[in-house]
Amino acid sequence: MTPLPLNQQLLNACAALLLLLSFAMLSQRRIVSLVNLFAVQGAVIAATTLLVAWRTGETHLYFSAALTLALKVAFLPWLLHRLIRRLEVRWDTEPLLDISGTMLAGIVIVVFAFGLAEPITHLASTSMRNAIGIAVAVVLLAFLMMITRRKAMSQVIGFLSMENGLFFGAMSATYGMPMIVELGVALDVLVAVLVLGVFFFQIREQFDSLDLHHLERLGERR
Amino acid sequence: MRPAAYISQSLEIAVALAAAPLFLGWVNQCRAWLANRSAPSVLLPYRNIRKLFHKDAVLAENASALFRIAPYVVFGTMVVAAGIIPSLSGRLPLVAAADAIALVGLFGTARVFLSLAAMDVGTAFGTLGARREMMVGFLAEPALLMVIFVASLISATTALPAISAHLAGARLVIDPSLAFTAVAFTLVLLAENARIPVDNPATHLELTMIHEAMLLEYSARHLALMEWAAALRLFNYACIGFALFVPWGIAAGNVGPLGLTLAIPILALKLAVAGAGLALIETLSAKLRIMRAPEFLATAFLFAVLGLLVHVLLGGP
Numbered sequence A: 001m002t003p004l005p006l007n008q009q010l011l012n013a014c015a016a017l018l019l020l021l022s023f024a025m026l027s028q029r030r031i032v033s034l035v036n037l038f039a040v041q042g043a044v045i046a047a048t049t050l051l052v053a054w055r056t057g058e059t060h061l062y063f064s065a066a067l068t069l070a071l072k073v074a075f076l077p078w079l080l081h082r083l084i085r086r087l088e089v090r091w092d093t094e095p096l097l098d099i100s101g102t103m104l105a106g107i108v109i110v111v112f113a114f115g116l117a118e119p120i121t122h123l124a125s126t127s128m129r130n131a132i133g134i135a136v137a138v139v140l141l142a143f144l145m146m147i148t149r150r151k152a153m154s155q156v157i158g159f160l161s162m163e164n165g166l167f168f169g170a171m172s173a174t175y176g177m178p179m180i181v182e183l184g185v186a187l188d189v190l191v192a193v194l195v196l197g198v199f200f201f202q203i204r205e206q207f208d209s210l211d212l213h214h215l216e217r218l219g220e221r222r
Numbered sequence B: 001m002r003p004a005a006y007i008s009q010s011l012e013i014a015v016a017l018a019a020a021p022l023f024l025g026w027v028n029q030c031r032a033w034l035a036n037r038s039a040p041s042v043l044l045p046y047r048n049i050r051k052l053f054h055k056d057a058v059l060a061e062n063a064s065a066l067f068r069i070a071p072y073v074v075f076g077t078m079v080v081a082a083g084i085i086p087s088l089s090g091r092l093p094l095v096a097a098a099d100a101i102a103l104v105g106l107f108g109t110a111r112v113f114l115s116l117a118a119m120d121v122g123t124a125f126g127t128l129g130a131r132r133e134m135m136v137g138f139l140a141e142p143a144l145l146m147v148i149f150v151a152s153l154i155s156a157t158t159a160l161p162a163i164s165a166h167l168a169g170a171r172l173v174i175d176p177s178l179a180f181t182a183v184a185f186t187l188v189l190l191a192e193n194a195r196i197p198v199d200n201p202a203t204h205l206e207l208t209m210i211h212e213a214m215l216l217e218y219s220a221r222h223l224a225l226m227e228w229a230a231a232l233r234l235f236n237y238a239c240i241g242f243a244l245f246v247p248w249g250i251a252a253g254n255v256g257p258l259g260l261t262l263a264i265p266i267l268a269l270k271l272a273v274a275g276a277g278l279a280l281i282e283t284l285s286a287k288l289r290i291m292r293a294p295e296f297l298a299t300a301f302l303f304a305v306l307g308l309l310v311h312v313l314l315g316g317p
Helices: A006-027 A033-057 A059-087 A099-123 A129-148 A151-174 A179-207 A214-215 B003-034 B044-053 B065-084 B100-120 B126-154 B158-169 B178-192 B209-213 B218-244 B256-284 B290-314
Strands: none
Touching: A006 A033, A006 A099, A006 A129, A006 A151, A006 B126, A006 B256, A006 B290, A033 A059, A033 A151, A033 B065, A099 B065, A099 B256, A129 A151, A129 B044, A129 B209, A151 B100, A179 A214, A179 B044, A214 B065, A214 B218, B003 B044, B003 B065, B003 B209, B003 B218, B003 B256, B044 B218, B065 B100, B065 B218, B065 B290, B100 B126, B100 B158, B100 B209, B100 B218, B126 B158, B126 B209, B126 B218, B158 B218, B178 B218
């Protein structure tokens, strides 16, 4: 085994931590904790970006890290906490079907994602190409989370977590996207959360709850 | 094999037998301190075992031979397990007979005998405890195996001393797969040794008890052996943890008597830290409902599998 340089080891540790956080989000019942986990995920991604920027000397990654820190660690969690307070869903928990089952499904998904990323890994030339598999796994786990959840709030967090996974994938495959694309995506995410925040109030006004199962029925009125 | 290896082998078993109750006493003392109670003496488990050996054994009328044999089998398997876990030295002749997977089998044997003996007399509590023990056990075992598989995969062997020596030889690295398996192992340790999130070791009459429920019918020397075996099991698990995750300080190769005597204070230090940590975990967590135990152990399994996957993806050369 060739000795890995220290920052490579740190990057690997960060990647592993991201995977772990995805599982933690999958099994978390309380919405407030879910938002906090999302903030931690953002922080880990910002740290990874910083490490990569320091290692490769790509200046635009510093901006990208700062953007992640501002948007995903500070602003979006703050906004979501505010929404939770305003919607008075602070102590809400969701009944999750079967945590052990979901976890096992998650493991299968991770294996699938690692297999899926294998050919891409051979194409990429970055030093952290091994982490592409983890990025794909984070995206798919966020999908799984959106499928298993009913509440609008946790679906939005699943969506944001998926974006985190994509960002991480872009970074591990090609050291990040061009600055203009990253700015565009950041703006998109911001606007999406703002619009969805308005939707929350509408949904609750209409159905008296944030349970999205009410939206599955067609028709004029319930 | 030279006699030196046999000396280190017997020394290791002797140390395990002697230190196991002390370790249990130390954990109990830390727990008492953390709960702001005045602590019992660390020597209490010894006195308890001595007291029990001096009493006359009482057997239930309809107890079969199995009930009488079980304590000896359980105690014996734990002693053998202590013999193949490298706690002081890596040179153990017994290891040729049993590797890490056989070790899991030894723990399984002890569990089966314990549960069968508990069901033997036919009391409600015994049967209840036995069923719960088997439920916890069959969920904890795959997680423990998975932990051992990760370590074996990293070091390409299933013999515990070789694994331990390989991991100690590696540079000081941040290895995420080992970190995950360490968490998984801690969860398994808590579940398998009837510690707090799964079972409460400080209770003797409670509807939710698991381990104590199985010992209710035992008395005198049988009970002493069972309690000693339980202390040994905790000691063994701690030593497996040291061998896998903090393998430094275990005398390896031809170090002679000096290395062995040096290994003893290092082991004592590790045990002191681990005992305090265990007490801290137990004080901070609340007991889970029994129906939540599968979730707890599924988490352990998940951690171990994640460790395996992360090793496959990132740990390669």
